[in-house]
Amino acid sequence: MFEPKRPQRELKYEELRIYTDEELNNFTEEELKEFKIKHEIPAVEELERGPWPSFVADAKQEALRRRKLADDRIMIDRYVVEDLLGQLELSFKDGETHWKHGGIVGVFGYGGGVIGRYSDVPEKFPGIAHFHTIRVNQPASKFYKTDFLRALCDLWEYRGSGLVNMHGSTGDIILLGTTTEQLEPIFYDMTHELDQDLGGSGSNLRTPSCCIGKARCEWACYDTQEMCYEMTMHYQDELHRPAFPYKFKFKFDGCPNCCVASIARADIAFIGTWRDDIRIDQEAVKAYIAGDIVPRGGAHRGRDWGKFDIQKEVIDLCPSQCMWMEDGKLMIDNKECVRCMHCINVMPQALRPGTDTGVSILVGAKAPILEGAQISQVIVPFMKAEPPYDNVKEVIEKIWEFWMEEGKNRERVGELIQRVGLPKFLEVIGLPPAPQMIKAPRANPYIFWKEEDVPGGFTRDIKEFRARHKR
Amino acid sequence: MALSTGKYGKFDPQNPTKDRITDIGPRHYWEFFPPSIQKNYGKWLYHEILEPGVLVHVSETGDKVYTVRCGSPRLMTVQHVREICDIADKYCDGYVRFTTRNNIEFIVDSLEKVEALKKDLWSRKFVSGSYKFPIGGTGAGVTNIVHTQGYVHCHTPATDASSLVKAVMDELFDYFTGMTLPAKVRVAVACCLNMCGAVHCSDIALLGIHRKPPIVDHEVIDQVCELPLVISSCPLGAISPDKTEEGRRTLKIKVERCMFCGNCYTMCPALPIADKEGDGVAILVGGKLSNAISEPKFSKVVVAYLPNNFPRFPEVVQTVKKIVEVYAADARKHERLGDWAERIGWEKFFEKTGIPFTEHLIDDYRLAYDTFRTSTQFKFTEAAWNVCRAAGGID
Numbered sequence: 032m033f034e035p036k037r038p039q040r041e042l043k044y045e046e047l048r049i050y051t052d053e054e055l056n057n058f059t060e061e062e063l064k065e066f067k068i069k070h071e072i073p074a075v076e077e078l079e080r081g082p083w084p085s086f087v088a089d090a091k092q093e094a095l096r097r098r099k100l101a102d103d104r105i106m107i108d109r110y111v112v113e114d115l116l117g118q119l120e121l122s123f124k125d126g127e128t129h130w131k132h133g134g135i136v137g138v139f140g141y142g143g144g145v146i147g148r149y150s151d152v153p154e155k156f157p158g159i160a161h162f163h164t165i166r167v168n169q170p171a172s173k174f175y176k177t178d179f180l181r182a183l184c185d186l187w188e189y190r191g192s193g194l195v196n197m198h199g200s201t202g203d204i205i206l207l208g209t210t211t212e213q214l215e216p217i218f219y220d221m222t223h224e225l226d227q228d229l230g231g232s233g234s235n236l237r238t239p240s241c242c243i244g245k246a247r248c249e250w251a252c253y254d255t256q257e258m259c260y261e262m263t264m265h266y267q268d269e270l271h272r273p274a275f276p277y278k279f280k281f282k283f284d285g286c287p288n289c290c291v292a293s294i295a296r297a298d299i300a301f302i303g304t305w306r307d308d309i310r311i312d313q314e315a316v317k318a319y320i321a322g323d324i325v326p327r328g329g330a331h332r333g334r335d336w337g338k339f340d341i342q343k344e345v346i347d348l349c350p351s352q353c354m355w356m357e358d359g360k361l362m363i364d365n366k367e368c369v370r371c372m373h374c375i376n377v378m379p380q381a382l383r384p385g386t387d388t389g390v391s392i393l394v395g396a397k398a399p400i401l402e403g404a405q406i407s408q409v410i411v412p413f414m415k416a417e418p419p420y421d422n423v424k425e426v427i428e429k430i431w432e433f434w435m436e437e438g439k440n441r442e443r444v445g446e447l448i449q450r451v452g453l454p455k456f457l458e459v460i461g462l463p464p465a466p467q468m469i470k471a472p473r474a475n476p477y478i479f480w481k482e483e484d485v486p487g488g489f490t491r492d493i494k495e496f497r498a499r500h501k502r
Numbered sequence: 503m504a505l506s507t508g509k510y511g512k513f514d515p516q517n518p519t520k521d522r523i524t525d526i527g528p529r530h531y532w533e534f535f536p537p538s539i540q541k542n543y544g545k546w547l548y549h550e551i552l553e554p555g556v557l558v559h560v561s562e563t564g565d566k567v568y569t570v571r572c573g574s575p576r577l578m579t580v581q582h583v584r585e586i587c588d589i590a591d592k593y594c595d596g597y598v599r600f601t602t603r604n605n606i607e608f609i610v611d612s613l614e615k616v617e618a619l620k621k622d623l624w625s626r627k628f629v630s631g632s633y634k635f636p637i638g639g640t641g642a643g644v645t646n647i648v649h650t651q652g653y654v655h656c657h658t659p660a661t662d663a664s665s666l667v668k669a670v671m672d673e674l675f676d677y678f679t680g681m682t683l684p685a686k687v688r689v690a691v692a693c694c695l696n697m698c699g700a701v702h703c704s705d706i707a708l709l710g711i712h713r714k715p716p717i718v719d720h721e722v723i724d725q726v727c728e729l730p731l732v733i734s735s736c737p738l739g740a741i742s743p744d745k746t747e748e749g750r751r752t753l754k755i756k757v758e759r760c761m762f763c764g765n766c767y768t769m770c771p772a773l774p775i776a777d778k779e780g781d782g783v784a785i786l787v788g789g790k791l792s793n794a795i796s797e798p799k800f801s802k803v804v805v806a807y808l809p810n811n812f813p814r815f816p817e818v819v820q821t822v823k824k825i826v827e828v829y830a831a832d833a834r835k836h837e838r839l840g841d842w843a844e845r846i847g848w849e850k851f852f853e854k855t856g857i858p859f860t861e862h863l864i865d866d867y868r869l870a871y872d873t874f875r876t877s878t879q880f881k882f883t884e885a886a887w888n889v890c891r892a893a894g895g896i897d
Contacts, residue, residue, distance in 0.1 A: 106509060
């Protein structure tokens with residue numbers, strides 16, 4: 032357990048670094064206060080005010096340092112950040128973006144991980160004429176050692192714009208802006224020195240992501256990091272070489288609270304769950320009722336909501352109404368429980384998920400366009416999720432096989448299920464239908480009976496019919 | 503072993519496959535866990551939020567681990583990341599974590615360290631005065647806004663994202679640093695209908711929208727785009743083949759069928775859709791993705807369009823603030839924004855927030871019928887009396 036698939040190179044920033052401390056601290060606060068970038072950007076500068084961290088003020092720091100680095104200490108234009116701010120000002124003025132559409136670039140042998148980007152006003156902003164994105168596959172649940180982050184910073188200062196997203200919507204570290212020429216050197220150093228691969232883009236498996244799981248959460252019903260890592264490693268080919276009709280996302284949530292939004296954003300959502308009983312500490316229940324433990328871990332501390340009322344705040348809000356108090360004890364009819372997490376969320380010291388745990392598998396979420404937004408639907412109510420996850424891989428591969436065969440260009444698996452129907456999808460992946468998969472049975476009677484469903488089949492003789500019914 | 507320097511570093515462009523390493527995946531997570539996390543992995547008993555932005559997790563080993571959570575603008579520079587590393591080195595033995603919603607988390611093992619860390623974090627400001635590391639984003643408040651690239655890096659946006667987020671978070675700052683709401687409120691921004699920010703299940707979603715049909719670039723369209731692919735990309739069949747006066751193959755757009763999704767532009771750069779007057783921001787509310795109490799649900803459009811008033815988006819910011827304030831005053835403890843709106847009824851949502859209800863809020867896309875009221879269980883509001891008057895039902 033907890034073993035990487037291959038030995039990990041231990042990283043020491045002092046051995047990897049490109050810049051000296053003097054170079055990293057090459058400006059003073061006074062200089063920064065006086066600093067004017069090369070473009071007039073009054074509207075953009077307006078965003079330096081206000082309490083929330085200002086990306087503009089931050090960008091200016093980087094612009095100033097790049098001004099002061101020697102020519103041979105940065106491999107792309109020193110004005111890259113200033114030109115980016117300049118173009119942003121122009122976009123505010125024009126009310127339209129100034130990034131060109133498309134541009135296919137990448138590293139040798141990969142079909143994803145790099146997104147080409149070019150300015151449509153390069154004569155005004157030559158520093159961002161090429162400004163490609165690199166997606167870096169983040170470590171599970173985004174913990175870092177600073178040695179790694181600092182080395183990545185040096186690499187990106189030297190060969191990129193110095194601008195990043197920590198992190199993109201899918202989870203990757205996004206390195207924003209470099210030239211075509213620098214893509215391979217970056218990839219070379221990233222793999223050889225940082226022991227780190229790119230993430231996904233294009234019609235492939237996108238970088239899988241997971242919640243914080245067992246690392247720091249008491250509710251994780253399976254090892255989200257381990258499973259996310261295993262699936263990422265097992266499907267490296269699918270991650271880097273587009274062979275799918277469109278993008279495909281896995282997300283791993285340890286419990287139904289869905290902190291990585293798997294249910295709304297993953298083509299396959301793995302949501303931790305349990306099939307035995309919620310664990311109850313009746314003494315702690317009493318302590319919550321007595322006011323000795325603050326409910327919901329103190330999430331409502333900012334306001335006086337009055338005394339905790341277990342009836343009103345827990346029992347009455349239970350969606351399946353499966354809880355009640357009896358002789359000062361909290362009772363739960365577990366077979367009626369829908370595992371919504373609310374009671375556990377409110378009284379984490381009294382209630383815990385059960386111990387017979389696994390995942391619910393839901394399929395088909397996506398954001399809009401074409402068939403509109405979709406939330407994932409249940410296809411497997413419960414599955415044990417333990418290394419090496421062969422049972423899970425089998426389901427994944429059946430879904431892929433069907434989707435790759437039947438899916439149209441740019442059709443997500445959720446849309447394909449809409450098009451062919453859930454019964455057909457279940458048949459192909461070999462699962463029996465169950466009421467857990469639907470909110471309610473159909474209201475229309477327009478059922479697609481198959482010939483084999485009906486005695487005698489579909490072929491009938493018109494003469495025989497006419498013998499009973501005149502024309 | 504060191505990062506390479508020089509134009510190509512150790513990469514040899516003449517021999518690109520030499521020593522090539524591929525498909526190694528991400529760094530393994532285990533070595534990036536602080537020792538306290540390694541030691542207590544899977545052994546957590548419960549957690550508590552001691553104050554906004556400060557969490558304690560208690561393990562069955564008896565260990566307590568404290569987390570201080572800070573906001574971030576997501577878009578940051580390596581200068582900023584290095585400052586995060588400085589803090590992590592000083593207080594957290596060189597470990598740091600980011601959350602799904604782009605917060606930064608510093609993990610320490612004692613309350614004394616929490617106090618020192620808090621003081622340090624609040625003292626760090628940009629020269630213009632903004633906090634670098636505001637502490638908050640926990641419990642019944644607003645956490646960091648998940649957002650997309652906007653004008654900073656995207657080729658299809660209908661609005662900007664980083665500036666909109668900055669404007670909104672400046673206004674919601676007290677809800678980030680406090681926990682005064684009935685439940686958590688998740689805000690998300692996506693700068694076009696592609697919804698890379700997946701705003702479709704957020705309590706408050708800000709969405710860039712186009713309102714003008716694409717322009718056809720007849721001069722190049724047959725050279726740069728596969729026309730059948732573009733035609734089939736339109737969800738509403740609004741695009742069909744055409745010929746220019748010179749007889750070249752091109753496309754035409756049935757404007758009355760266009761719902762301005764921009765899918766055709768995604769497929770074909772010769773159909774630009776962005777426009778200064780056309781583009782703006784829609785506001786959706788009431789989505790959630792947690793399964794707690796009520797089922798996950800989509801956000802619903804409550805404002806069809808507000809102008810892109812760069813860089814501060816005053817109309818959007820004021821509307822968001824109003825929604826949050828009315829919700830904060832009216833909802834019950836533990837009640838998410840969407841659950842509140844459904845309990846009081848959407849007619850009351852519009853009455854209480856003062857947001858005008860327009861024809862654009864009535865669904866006329868597919869499955870619209872599912873959203874129509876097919877019962878007499880509704881509440882009377884001024885909007886109802888307006889209809890009654892218009893119909894001649896009352897004076």
